[in-house]
Amino acid sequence: MAFTYGNDALNALAQAVAAEPADLSTKADVTALNATNAVVSTKQTTGLPIALNPSVVTADTTVDPDFPVWVLKADANDVTLTLPPAANVPTRQFTFICADATHVPTIAVDGTTTDVLFIGAIQGPTSFPLPASGYTLLLTALIDPFGLGLNVWLATAVVNIQGNVVERDTSGGDVTQTLPLALTAIGQLFAYKNSGGGGHTFTINPAAGDTIEGAGTGIAIADGKSAVFGTQSGATTNWILLGQALA
Secondary structure, three states: OOOOOOHHHHHHHEEEEEOHHHOOOOOOOOHHHHHHHOOOOOOOOOOOOOOOEEEEEEEOOOOOOOOEEEEEEEEOOEEEEOOOOHOOOOOOOEEEEEOOOOOOOEOOOOOOOOEEEEOOOEOOOOOOEEEOOOEEEEEEEEEOOOOOOOOOOEEEEEEOOOEEEEEOOOOOOEEEEEEOHHHHHHOOEEEEOOOOOOOOEEEEEEOOOOEEEOOOOEEEEEOOOOEEEEEEEOOOEEEEEEEEEOO
């Protein structure tokens, strides 16, 4: 059955549908629909489900707006993922997943903008280190939502892992690791174990500006021993040593 419409764009779309079922999610179809100013509800009824293939990054990268899901894998080195200017992607949402926090995976705004991050009680920074493997953020770009001339990346969803266990074999030499910023890990526990047997230490250091039990120095864990750290209620820069078998 053929249909005729008064709009050339709709005519082209109707002819394509008559010839073969159209995937209305393609850019060509969306462009045609936009030209008509029509409101159309679409549903994929044939073929494989649309897949949101995540982009996995292991080095400093800038977000490509065509990819909505990003996985930060900081197993070998620190990784910083830079957001696009919020003004270029208004109301767009992106999901960020920390796959490995052996090193520091960080989400940062574009340095050429005045964009800021709003992640729960953390409001106004231009970067945010993901504190633990499995930590997930859903960020939405908002254009000057508070009338202050600042565009905001708002965390509309956070999956906050409430614990993290790290084991390191120090048989080949001393190993160090840095705790996440205490501000980003309120209410979380981090357990570390030295599984080595060569007389070396596994040292846990506070992040820059943070302390452990009020001191800026690290805690050394001997072979076969462990330590558990937690953040202090009401304090945003201090870690407490909750449990220990250090030597």
